[in-house]
Amino acid sequence: MVRGHTVDFSGLLAGGRRSIEVADETPVEGFEGFRFDRPADVRLELRYAEGWLEARGTVVAHAVAECDVCLDPVAFDVGVDVDERFDPCAGREADPFGEGNVIVGGRIDIADLARQVVLSAxxxxxxxxxxxxxKG
Ligand SMILES: [Zn+2]
Structure with missing residues (x-):
């Protein structure tokens, strides 16, 4: 499993950059009855404001699941608006078992964030x- 979809946001904290545009395609692992044959399209803008790292944008995943009635495969898109705030100083180092934590050592894990918002939707x-x- 390649974990290369991380973005270094240290330039935001240092004040050198106002925002970072993220455009990425990240793989999403299958979950229960859902599978994802193609990577999700991730479009995010990262900002640093009042001590929080903000991530705003959209994630569109391309899911396939079986129809509840006839079990035929059904392909559909899962589009999610992202509007999240993170503590940039927190991280897996501090809480290695924190499931929801996508901040790792000054980087944000875009693939992990995309996976979490897609699975929640x-x-x-x-x-x-x-x-x-x-009806069934
Ligand atoms: Zn059906």
Whole structure:
């Protein structure tokens, strides 16, 4: 598993840069009944304000899951607006078991952030076009 999708935000904290634009494609591991054949499209703007690292933008993942009724594969996009704040001084060093922590030593893990926001936005059930109008 390549973990190369991190962005160094130290320039923001030092005041040298006002914002950092992030445009990346990050792989998302399968989760329960969902799989992701293509990387997610990540578009973020990072800012540092009042002691917080802010990440705003969108993540669009391309998911495939089985229809709850007929088990046919259904492909759909999961688009998520991101508006998150992080403590830039926190990190996995301080709390190595902190699941939600995407800050590591002055870098933000874009792939981990994208994965978390996508998984939080997955639908409870998936229906193909034929069965989308039915109740079950
Ligand atoms: Zn179906």
């Amino acid at each position: 997955l639908p409870m059930g998936v229906r193909c076009e034929q069965h989308s109008g039915e």
